[in-house]
Amino acid sequence: MTKISLREMTKYQSGVITAVKAGGELGQRIRDMGLVPGTEISIRGRAPLYDPVALRVMGGTLSLRNNEADYIEVEVDDA
Amino acid sequence: MRNELTIALAGNPNSGKTTLFNALTGARQHVGNYPGVTVDTKEGSYTKGGLSCRLVDLPGIYSLSPYSEEEVVARDYLVNQRPGVIINIVDASNLERNLYLSCQFMEMGVPMVIALNMVDAAKKRGIEIDHERLSALIGLPVCPVVARSGQGITELMATAIAHAQEHDKWQPAHISYGDDLDAAMLDLSTMIEEGGFLTRDYPARWTALKYLEKDDRHLEIGAKEDHALSSRLLEKVEQVARHLEQTVGSEPDAMIADHRYGFIKSILKQNVVHRTMDPDRLYMSDRLDNVLTNRFAGPLIMLLVLLGLYNFTFTYSALPVAWSATFFSWLGGVADTFLAEGYFKSMLIAGVIDGIGGVLGFVPLIMFMFFGIALLEDTGYLARVAFMMDRVFRIFGLHGSSVMAYIISGGIAGGCAVPGVMATRTLRSPKERMATLLTVPFMNCGAKLPVLALLVGAFFSENQAMYMFLFTLLAWLMALLAAKLLRLTVLRGESTPFVLELPPYRFPTFKGLLIHTWEKTWHYIKKAGTVILGISILLWAMMTFPGLPDSERQVFENQRQEIIRQASPQLPASPEDAGQAGPEARAMQKDLLEVANAEAEKALRYSVAGRIGTALEKISWLPGFDWRTNIALVGGFAAKEVIISTLATSYSLGEVDPEASDSLGETLAKDRSWDAVKALSVIIFVMFYAPCFVTVACIVKEAGSWKWGLFSMTFNTLFAFLLSTMVYQVGSRLF
Numbered sequence: 001m002t003k004i005s006l007r008e009m010t011k012y013q014s015g016v017i018t019a020v021k022a023g024g025e026l027g028q029r030i031r032d033m034g035l036v037p038g039t040e041i042s043i044r045g046r047a048p049l050y051d052p053v054a055l056r057v058m059g060g061t062l063s064l065r066n067n068e069a070d071y072i073e074v075e076v077d078d079a
Numbered sequence: 080m081r082n083e084l085t086i087a088l089a090g091n092p093n094s095g096k097t098t099l100f101n102a103l104t105g106a107r108q109h110v111g112n113y114p115g116v117t118v119d120t121k122e123g124s125y126t127k128g129g130l131s132c133r134l135v136d137l138p139g140i141y142s143l144s145p146y147s148e149e150e151v152v153a154r155d156y157l158v159n160q161r162p163g164v165i166i167n168i169v170d171a172s173n174l175e176r177n178l179y180l181s182c183q184f185m186e187m188g189v190p191m192v193i194a195l196n197m198v199d200a201a202k203k204r205g206i207e208i209d210h211e212r213l214s215a216l217i218g219l220p221v222c223p224v225v226a227r228s229g230q231g232i233t234e235l236m237a238t239a240i241a242h243a244q245e246h247d248k249w250q251p252a253h254i255s256y257g258d259d260l261d262a263a264m265l266d267l268s269t270m271i272e273e274g275g276f277l278t279r280d281y282p283a284r285w286t287a288l289k290y291l292e293k294d295d296r297h298l299e300i301g302a303k304e305d306h307a308l309s310s311r312l313l314e315k316v317e318q319v320a321r322h323l324e325q326t327v328g329s330e331p332d333a334m335i336a337d338h339r340y341g342f343i344k345s346i347l348k349q350n351v352v353h354r355t356m357d358p359d360r361l362y363m364s365d366r367l368d369n370v371l372t373n374r375f376a377g378p379l380i381m382l383l384v385l386l387g388l389y390n391f392t393f394t395y396s397a398l399p400v401a402w403s404a405t406f407f408s409w410l411g412g413v414a415d416t417f418l419a420e421g422y423f424k425s426m427l428i429a430g431v432i433d434g435i436g437g438v439l440g441f442v443p444l445i446m447f448m449f450f451g452i453a454l455l456e457d458t459g460y461l462a463r464v465a466f467m468m469d470r471v472f473r474i475f476g477l478h479g480s481s482v483m484a485y486i487i488s489g490g491i492a493g494g495c496a497v498p499g500v501m502a503t504r505t506l507r508s509p510k511e512r513m514a515t516l517l518t519v520p521f522m523n524c525g526a527k528l529p530v531l532a533l534l535v536g537a538f539f540s541e542n543q544a545m546y547m548f549l550f551t552l553l554a555w556l557m558a559l560l561a562a563k564l565l566r567l568t569v570l571r572g573e574s575t576p577f578v579l580e581l582p583p584y585r586f587p588t589f590k591g592l593l594i595h596t597w598e599k600t601w602h603y604i605k606k607a608g609t610v611i612l613g614i615s616i617l618l619w620a621m622m623t624f625p626g627l628p629d630s631e632r633q634v635f636e637n638q639r640q641e642i643i644r645q646a647s648p649q650l651p652a653s654p655e656d657a658g659q660a661g662p663e664a665r666a667m668q669k670d671l672l673e674v675a676n677a678e679a680e681k682a683l684r685y686s687v688a689g690r691i692g693t694a695l696e697k698i699s700w701l702p703g704f705d706w707r708t709n710i711a712l713v714g715g716f717a718a719k720e721v722i723i724s725t726l727a728t729s730y731s732l733g734e735v736d737p738e739a740s741d742s743l744g745e746t747l748a749k750d751r752s753w754d755a756v757k758a759l760s761v762i763i764f765v766m767f768y769a770p771c772f773v774t775v776a777c778i779v780k781e782a783g784s785w786k787w788g789l790f791s792m793t794f795n796t797l798f799a800f801l802l803s804t805m806v807y808q809v810g811s812r813l814f
Binding site: 025026027030032034038039044045050052058060061062065068 | 175330337372469580
């Protein structure tokens with residue numbers, strides 16, 4: 001098990017969020033959408049220019065910009 | 080106070096809230112307006128089986144944070160209007176995240192019923208929800224519904240009305256946020272209750288929670304109510320925050336959010352949700368996304384879809400637009416025939432009929448555009464467009480969703496900024512939205528095209544197509560650069576978090592599309608209509624008054640008499656018969672027309688608009704414009720195609736059809752004051768100066784204040800003036 005930032009995750013990789021290091025409006029928005037520690041996520045894909053990233057969370061699909069994904073730390077299996 | 084029960088509909092975007100509202104109210108709805116707010120709150124009524132109530136559709140939100148206008152509107156509505164009960168719509172396939180908002184309503188304590196929507200779609204995805212169990216665990220009625228088909232909505236309304244009658248007090252739910260915060264909540268609530276702090280409007284626990292979250296808006300209200308007590312509460316909050324930072328390294332608002340999800344998970348774990356399929360399996364929607372947002376196929380398909388939307392809007396609306404134009408020119412003709420000559424007639428035709436025609440002429444366009452956008456939005460494709468385009472648009476401080484507005488405004492030459500400005504509604508980020516709506520008028524709309532075509536045809540006739548294409552690219556470049564400029568200056572600030580939901584693809588309901596389209600169109604007619612009529616009359620007056628003095632008019636009258644006297648007396652006197660008459664009669668009519676045109680030129684120059692145009696020569700020599708061009712540009716504020724007819728009048732050419740302006744083109748090409756450099760300078764100015772007043776009226780309406788309308792006119796005109804001056808001064812030195 002290793003901790004990486006959400007930006008570094010590859011397509012179809014899944015993991016569990018361990019920390020959200022953003023405050024203010026961004027932190028609020030991230031949490032509003034269900035991205036809180038303990039939540040399982042998996043990467044669905046990236047936009048044609050590799051940014052934003054689309055991910056599956058709690059049965060829905062969300063997208064985040066890479067610079068927003070930087071604030072989210074995820075624990076993933078060593079593969 | 081009204082005795083009728085009010086029910087508010089609240090829920091996440093994409094939870095089917097609007098569909099439910101439409102199903103409940105049918106066509107009995109209207110848009111409620113709150114001053115200074117651009118977010119719509121729709122109202123309607125519901126009557127069935129002896130039950131009746133008023134329904135309010137609150138904007139779709141994910142939480143009750145103070146960051147967006149939608150959220151603030153929803154919060155303020157609940158507190159100030161005190162609906163009897165709220166129906167919280169949650170998507171059954173996305174229960175965990177949807178309940179996050181429900182959880183906040185429970186903390187607030189508003190009487191609430193949960194509508195578990197789209198249970199049919201959830202079932203297809205292998206998700207079954209034990210709604211009775213969920214209801215028992217959260218202590219609120221839960222009604223399964225399918226808003227699309229109307230299934231379960233009668234029961235839902237009966238439950239909601241009964242619930243409202245049984246619960247008239249707000250009862251905040253006690254959710255645990257961990258030992259430290261629970262203790263703080265208790266202390267704060269006690270202080271709040273003892274001080275009677277805001278308790279008239281808000282439950283003490285809610286205020287305590289908002290203070291712990293450091294909710295700016297609530298702190299502001301609190302400080303106004305009792306500054307000393309507010310400061311003491313904040314001191315206490317700081318203490319707790321420091322303690323949490325040292326012990327767990329987290330902030331109160333983050334911890335509160337975590338515990339809300341913890342609360343939701345603990346409930347859902349108790350056999351509420353039954354899954355019969357792997358939650359990560361690929362649904363139809365995901366498979367579609369694999370193609371539609373594919374690295375190579377995605378952008379290509381998007382281009383085709385946007386082209387399709389554009390064609391749909393502008394091709395299919397062409398016929399009704401032409402009907403409307405024919406009707407109003409017929410009406411103008413009728414007025415011309417039956418009314419006596421004079422200012423009243425002139426005002427009625429040029430001011431009122433053309434003005435109303437101008438407003439209604441856009442209606443088919445707006446209807447088709449909104450239908451197209453509603454289709455893209457309701458199917459879920461619009462979110463994918465934003466997803467794919469965001470990287471490019473972010474460079475200029477915009478949002479992925481901005482692309483739609485630009486294309487509709489003329490990103491593919493020939494659009495219209497009016498529906499373009501209105502299309503910015505799909506953007507939820509306020510700064511990005513404002514930057515988009517202020518720069519979409521830079522695009523080459525259908526009304527600028529004839530002006531461009533005229534000048535390109537007269538001065539760059541060898542490579543017409545290439546020049547037109549270059550001007551389209553130039554419009555994009557300048558619009559994006561101007562957006563960047565605005566985002567670095569007046570609209571400065573961090574970009575709004577993108578965090579965007581990509582909802583599953585759905586088939587939209589036809590009824591929903593129609594209601595959506597009609598609502599937006601009616602809104603346009605009502606709001607823009609009044610302003611436009613007023614300005615149209617004003618512009619007419621500017622180009623008419625003051626009329627030529629009698630002495631001047633006498634000169635032209637004498638010329639006319641002279642022409643008639645010289646012609647043989649047996650000639651027909653009315654112009655209608657001239658067609659059948661001999662060459663002498665035609666020569667006379669031609670001479671008379673020349674006199675009339677010369678008089679029109681003189682009158683135009685004498686009018687307020689003419690004087691403005693002449694006065695402007697003091698600065699307009701910089702981009703190389705003479706008084707004739709100036710008047711035409713002033714007239715272009717009414718509508719860009721008016722530039723052609725005004726220019727023609729100022730060159731004594733009489734009435735010229737913008738679509739067939741060859742004679743004007745020839746005149747300009749021969750005129751020694753015009754050359755390619757001046758033509759280019761005028762083209763650039765026409766492309767970028769103040770948008771037409773219909774667009775300005777829409778900007779005012781969408782931005783929520785006159786300030787932005789004025790800003791748009793000034794900023795664009797200055798921007799255009801600088802560019803044209805540069806082109807003209809550099810160009811005339813080089814060539």
